[in-house]
Amino acid sequence: MSGSRPRPGLSRRGLLVAGGAVAGVAVAGALGVEEEVLPGRGWLHRTLGLDGPDGTVPDVPPGPLTSGSFVSPARLGQRVGWSIALPPDAPDHLPVAVVLHGRGGDHTSAFAPDYLALGSFLAAAVAAGSSPYALASVDGGEAYWHPRANGDDPQKMVLQEFLPLLTRHGLDTRRLGFLGWSMGGFGSLHLAGTLGARRVAGVAVMSPALWHDYADTAPGAYDDARDFAAVEVMTRRSDLDGIALRVDCGEEDPFYASTRDYVAGFAERPAGGFEPGDHDIGYWRRRAPREVAFLGRALAG
Structure with missing residues (x-):
């Protein structure tokens, strides 16, 4: 031819x-x-096929899940959904870890069977000997868990509205845990650092949305460079002094390089680490058993 x-x-x-x-x-x-x-x-x-296997949800029935909503003045009068997951046969007055979802998610993301299904991971951890505690999630929108120029303040909502709600539901909020992924990973680091070790026992994050500079951030994550500088966590590692910390991130994740730098900046390396994995449910499910068990130990201490 x-x-x-x-x-x-x-x-x-x-x-x-x-x-x-x-x-x-x-x-x-x-x-x-x-x-x-x-x-x-x-x-x-x-x-x-080098980004590792997808994690699987344990074949363990979750404990009770209670959900509701409230009107949040801190979030401009929006109706905010929430859920509380308990392990099976849970005693009263459990400690609680607040779960912060990623961008595009809501309070259901933590417990939906087709998403993270953390209720089953919690039940499996307690069945394996972890100290029991509750997981509680709440809607944060897409404001990256901090006050925004338009008046939307998911940070205030969590600290001044959601935590009192958890207390009214019989949970012990005197010392907390935080668990989050992606945007919620950043939010967990930020809110844990805001409260400090007197209030927070442990924080566990997966694939946290971290950037070195405002110019690199996702559109809409921050109002401007001043907003970014006010809440970024890369230079505020000392805010977590005295708090048990676990950081996990996949090596194929777009936040891998910045998360690696964040971890490297601690005098004492946090728990967790890096392995093949992407910014997706498969990776987060793979790490969830360790994250949940880690918080059980932190809250028991």
Whole structure:
């Protein structure tokens, strides 16, 4: 076929050399991606099946789940949903870990069977010997769990409205845990640091949404550079002094590099670590057993 003929002036040897050069570029590109010189490491690992197995929900029935809503003055009068998950046969006055969802989620994300199903992970942890405690989630919208210029203040909602609600439901809120992923991972670090060790026993985060600079942030995550500077956690590690800390992030996650830098900045390395995994439910389910057990130990202490 005419389409298979080499162009005039291009010899067979030239074709071989050109082909070798293309292959060399492809290999160099792959190595560059692997070393994070070029973008696309997560895509490459997903394509090659190198981002690790998806976690599975334990075959353990969850305990009672109570849900409701309230009108939140702190969130501009919005109706805010919430859920409280208890382990099976739970005693009264349990300590509680507040669960902060990622961007695009809501209070149901933590416990929905087709999402994180944390009620089952909690039940499995307690059955395996963890001290019992409650998990409680609440709607935070997409304001990144801090006060915004438009008046929406999910931080105030959690601290001044949701925690008293948990107390009224018989939970012990004198010392708390925080658990979050993505946007909620940032929020957990931020709120735990805001309250400090006198109020927070432990915080466990997966794939926290962390950036070094405002210019790198996702659209809408912060109002402006001043807003970012007021609440960023990368330079405020000392706010977590005395709080048990666990940080997990997948190596294919877009926040891997910044989370790695965040962890490296602690004098004493936090629990958790890095392994193959992406910014997705499969990875978060894989880490959930350790996150839930970690908070059980922290709250028991």
